Amino acid sequence: MSRSLRIEHLSVSYAEKQILQDLSLSISRGEMLALLGPSGCGKSTLLNTLCGFVDADQGRIWLDDEDVTAAGAQYRQMVQVFQSYALWPHLNVFQNIAYGLKVRGWSSNAIQKRVSEMLALVNLTQDMAKMAVTSLSGGQRQRVALARALAVEPSVLLLDEPLSNLDAKVRLSVRHEIKQLQRQLGFTSVIVTHDREEALVMADRIAVMNQGKIEQVSTPEQLYHHPCSAFVADFMGADNHLELNAETLIKVLQEHSATVLPSGRYAVYFRAGSAQLLTVNQVPPSVGMVLIGEVNQCVFQGESYRHGISTQQGHCYVDHSFALPEGQCVQLFVPSTALHLFASSSVH
């Protein structure tokens, strides 16, 4: 049965190397939380510590109001789904899904019924039960792995990059299927991913990790529009980054948005898709940052054309609905709502 999960001041190290540092996080019952962060920041270590494969040096792990920090993996009833599926190659689909139920001593009739329900749940036909898992496609194997995990009604489902081995098209459909299942069944889950779009689509909240710590945990919308640090802005895909001193920044910001800025350097982040290209004399539609520049590159990317713009303050990319010729002078405008500004001391 799904339970809530609370992590308090968790620290984990391998030998002398500290991996997780004083990490705290709460996940409500029925919530899906994505752990997003660069390679090596400790995402898998956190999952392994939660399910009891790795010991914590310090801190507490709670399932509802029960402290399970010292409890064995079997007692916690968290189940992991791996990138590599981790199916038993010598067992068929039915036997794989039934595995955990058998271990828990279910009767063969109950197992039969449960496996049949699980096959339907993950969109596999009943005749697939007898197939060897080695004869299945990647998407089908991951569905079997998911069915095997959900069959035992885990307290928390831990998904470690479950879609990474699937091709792009299958990945898109399976991510929606998992989200739909999670809404339908209301299971608590933590999903590890490198892919920010996947995190945005699937998660109720996203925790961005950096070097063993949580940088920000918020809803997808909040994280996307209001990153709390340069690291998060960069990681959430703000394509453009300029380093400006306060004096230059005040000059390029229009007067309404130019509040008093303490001196020093600032990191300015914005997305190519939220900036606009205006003709040199055009009045900007709202308050924001205006840079004067020249088009030095234009590439077609489907929905729009991405333009490389060289400005005195640095090189930027801006998406525009039609192609502008190289050499054209333009105003690059970014509405203040789409600008993310950080004092450079917060830049990693």
Ligand SMILES: Nc1ncnc2c1ncn2[C@@H]1O[C@H](COP(=O)(O)OP(=O)(O)OP(=O)(O)O)[C@@H](O)[C@H]1O
């Ligand atoms: N069993 C282990 N023994 C020693 N060091 C380990 C072990 N497992 C992981 N590490 C180290 O711990 C750090 C965090 O690894 P972890 O796999 O948790 O990161 P991650 O964020 O999941 O990375 P990735 O996205 O590449 O899977 C890395 O420096 C890794 O080399």
